[in-house]
């Protein structure tokens with residue numbers, strides 16, 4: 054394993070001796086459900102061969118028995134019946150032993166990678182990428198592409214979610230930021246879907262922002278290289294005037310708003326959709342998106358559809374809601390639910406006032422600026438204000454928020470990706486899902502509105518096994534909300550002052566205060 058990839062492939066070494074008690078309970082519980090065992094076993098090529106052999110043996114024995122019965126008397130027949138019973142029992146216990154061994158192997162693999170599952174008949178996690186072909190008949194182009202990306206082994210979420218989806222099961226999955234959830238849902242779609250078809254849209258992926266939808270489309274195309282899949286990003290143009298009846302489209306990636314707009318124009322038939330993915334699902338289940346998501350879910354009326362939900366944060370309320378639309382879904386949690394990546398060094402910095410924050414930021418950039426750096430603020434207005442302040446500081450700075458044109462937004466992302474921009478000032482519009490390679494530091498200039506927002510913002514660094522840093526500035530106004538963030542920090546192994554953890558618990562979770570505008574000019578001058 055490569056050094057530095059500890060987070061992606063993190064897990065604890067399972068001490069069987071120490072946990073022998075717990076482990077035996079687990080095994081007993083699983084053994085009760087024989088259908089589960091069969092399911093798990095059928096998933097692995099290795100055991101499949103064993104089963105075939107078993108059945109082969111059975112058939113052989115049956116043949117012998119019937120030959121014997123033909124030529125001998127009643128006594129012989131009764132002897133053979135006993136033999137038959139014994140053999141059947143033998144076979145059964147052999148089978149059970151093998152099944153138990155497989156369950157044991159699955160449990161160990163899950164434990165090693167911090168995978169927690171609920172649901173019945175959960176398929177075995179992948180041992181490695183080669184199992185994609187040995188167990189599921191994956192085409193060589195896909196394995197070649199994975200190798201080209203340099204992916205040596207599946208990440209924990211990929212190990213479990215891919216096998217679940219390939220077994221035709223629905224799932225809701227929660228795994229840390231930057232842990233490869235995108236591949237976990239793209240891979241099964243590409244493996245199962247008929248490519249280059251004229252049958253209409255058969256997979257829909259919904260992302261909360263245009264930037265994330267564009268990124269996912271690009272990843273999907275890269276992964277599909279070598280096979281003629283029609284993969285479309287729902288652009289404004291396409292939503293307005295695209296005729297999906299005439300245009301071939303296997304996989305459609307869209308934001309909720311654009312897909313809803315296109316559906317309203319009655320040009321979008323989703324009745325053949327076989328896969329529906331809600332990425333950043335907790336965001337999609339928030340009030341602003343709820344109606345669009347509801348209509349998409351309803352329009353995907355194919356009874357054999359496989360729906361999946363992915364996010365790094367999955368509140369209980371979303372899980373409950375998800376259960377109402379899914380059937381027989383598997384729940385997959387990697388590591389601790391709703392936690393930040395352990396590879397990010399997190400710091401809280403008291404800046405006193407709004408003015409203090411600007412001074413602190415300038416000072417920190419003057420002392421050491423290690424690009425790329427992402428700076429989050431709470432509104433479009435504040436993003437523009439901070440941009441104006443830093444634009445003349447001899448730093449290559451840019452800004453991105455929802456009020457910019459599509460081209461401006463795209464340029465901001467592209468320039469940041471290309472290293473032309475050192476510091477990108479952003480609202481939460483790019484806090485979710487965006488995969489910028491190697492962000493060294495995330496600065497929460499404005500305190501995040503919730504623990505979930507914090508986890509996603511800082512998760513833009515410390516991705517794919519790399520380390521990162523996150524600094525959160527706070528003022529007197531933010532102090533009552535510190536505890537929420539401090540709990541996340543503590544859970545991911547950061548040291549937090551005890552006085553913060555002892556702050557009273559707040560009922561109100563969202564924090565978006567009115568703040569003085571960003572400027573070092575005195576207040577009376579600002580108002581002129």
Ligand SMILES: Nc1ncnc2c1ncn2[C@@H]1O[C@H](COP(=O)(O)OP(=O)(O)OP(=O)(O)O)[C@@H](O)[C@H]1O
Pocket residue numbers: 203204205206207208211228229230231232233234235236364365485486487488512516517
């Ligand atoms: N098996 C793998 N081995 C190594 N790198 C991988 C593997 N799978 C994905 N990656 C890389 O990990 C990075 C993060 O992946 P991805 O964007 O899918 O994370 P995510 O879990 O969706 O994060 P977020 O919660 O922020 O959306 C990407 O750069 C991707 O190329």
